[in-house]
Amino acid sequence: MSPPTEFPRVLSELVRTNQAFLNYAAIHAYTLELTLPQLDIILTLGHAFGMTFKRLGEKTLITKGTLTGIINRMEHKGLVQRIASKTDGRSQIVRLTTAGQTLFEQAVPEHLDYVNQLFKEYSLEDIATLESTLLRLRKAIFAAHGDGSEKPVDEIAGWCTQVKAVCKNYQEGDVVGPC
Amino acid sequence: MSPPTEFPRVLSELVRTNQAFLNYAAIHAYTLELTLPQLDIILTLGHAFGMTFKRLGEKTLITKGTLTGIINRMEHKGLVQRIASKTDGRSQIVRLTTAGQTLFEQAVPEHLDYVNQLFKEYSLEDIATLESTLLRLRKAIFAAHGDGSEKPVDEIAGWCTQVKAVCKNYQEGDVVGPC
DNA sequence: CCTATTTAGTTCTAATAAGAACCAAATATA
DNA sequence: TATATTTGGTTCTTATTAGAACTAAATAGG
Numbered sequence: 001m002s003p004p005t006e007f008p009r010v011l012s013e014l015v016r017t018n019q020a021f022l023n024y025a026a027i028h029a030y031t032l033e034l035t036l037p038q039l040d041i042i043l044t045l046g047h048a049f050g051m052t053f054k055r056l057g058e059k060t061l062i063t064k065g066t067l068t069g070i071i072n073r074m075e076h077k078g079l080v081q082r083i084a085s086k087t088d089g090r091s092q093i094v095r096l097t098t099a100g101q102t103l104f105e106q107a108v109p110e111h112l113d114y115v116n117q118l119f120k121e122y123s124l125e126d127i128a129t130l131e132s133t134l135l136r137l138r139k140a141i142f143a144a145h146g147d148g149s150e151k152p153v154d155e156i157a158g159w160c161t162q163v164k165a166v167c168k169n170y171q172e173g174d175v176v177g178p179c
Numbered sequence: 180m181s182p183p184t185e186f187p188r189v190l191s192e193l194v195r196t197n198q199a200f201l202n203y204a205a206i207h208a209y210t211l212e213l214t215l216p217q218l219d220i221i222l223t224l225g226h227a228f229g230m231t232f233k234r235l236g237e238k239t240l241i242t243k244g245t246l247t248g249i250i251n252r253m254e255h256k257g258l259v260q261r262i263a264s265k266t267d268g269r270s271q272i273v274r275l276t277t278a279g280q281t282l283f284e285q286a287v288p289e290h291l292d293y294v295n296q297l298f299k300e301y302s303l304e305d306i307a308t309l310e311s312t313l314l315r316l317r318k319a320i321f322a323a324h325g326d327g328s329e330k331p332v333d334e335i336a337g338w339c340t341q342v343k344a345v346c347k348n349y350q351e352g353d354v355v356g357p358c
Numbered sequence: 359c360c361t362a363t364t365t366a367g368t369t370c371t372a373a374t375a376a377g378a379a380c381c382a383a384a385t386a387t388a
Numbered sequence: 389t390a391t392a393t394t395t396g397g398t399t400c401t402t403a404t405t406a407g408a409a410c411t412a413a414a415t416a417g418g
Contacts, residue, residue, distance in 0.1 A: 010310040017317040018197035090383045090396040118319045131189040133309040138196040140297045269366040269413045
């Protein structure tokens, strides 16, 4: 089979659709005077009585360097608080404040209604098809990485660094370790 | 029908799959000592003998404020150059330098092969299904915006601002213009 | 022809993104 | 028990993101 001659349109479509959705979701977040990552965090914390940074990063796919900054800004807005872990001196628990909880209770029905109306013309089968095709692609991506398992964010990030190093070294002709 | 009680898993899947793909693509960009947006610009410019910022922004979905900064950095790397437009005093043409063109010729086959191998287990029908389900969602998002047409980036951005203003005003009980 | 409006690209601001380096705490190993 | 390694969160750096405000140029309208 001859080498491919153009960028797969389906991947362009993936990126465009994702961007369109994020812009759409950001509009509603904006009415709550939140950014999208901040809203995502509120929706994640609202279902828990506090969460470690590690866990919160895993659930929201925000890397830890970035997460520290976002939590700082949300703490400054009075939406969350940090509580030292009783069981791990390194850890802190992030919890919604009373104001954060109030915002969560307001935001949830609004946001769910807002995003679910995208699917008002969809059947359950339509939704299942879209979801399974996306999952299949995500699995293909992980398979192409050479590791079929899905990893927590920082492991993925750490692993990306390793793969990048291997790619770069391989390009330069160096001996590489086991892949 | 009762109000939805959870965030649609399919949208979480969209965001995760997109992020997985961007991480995957970034790995290859990294071997070329480029960021993903920079690689995207090189792949876009490589097929043209120069392009205005406006056109480049439309094709890459990068807003113009951001694009100026990226082109500055690429110019500093010696990959692109700016040429004043002969027909519009406001415009500049962005064109790959010789080094940029060389990198383009190296990058294209590598990158196309790299991303196309995600689909080695896919049939043409599989790809078409994924693409059409994504396109349908994207159209649903635009429909939910209240405007079924797809717009160039800045128009979309400008339009988002208008919608945000209307949403915000509506929340506050003000009289709003026609929607 | 003159005035008003729109547009192309730049500058600026705030937020986010990714990831390396760091330090202290936890865990693993000998 | 002591040493080595890993981990949680922070700080720092670089890049990107979005969008408002700006200036000069182009276009529209009277």
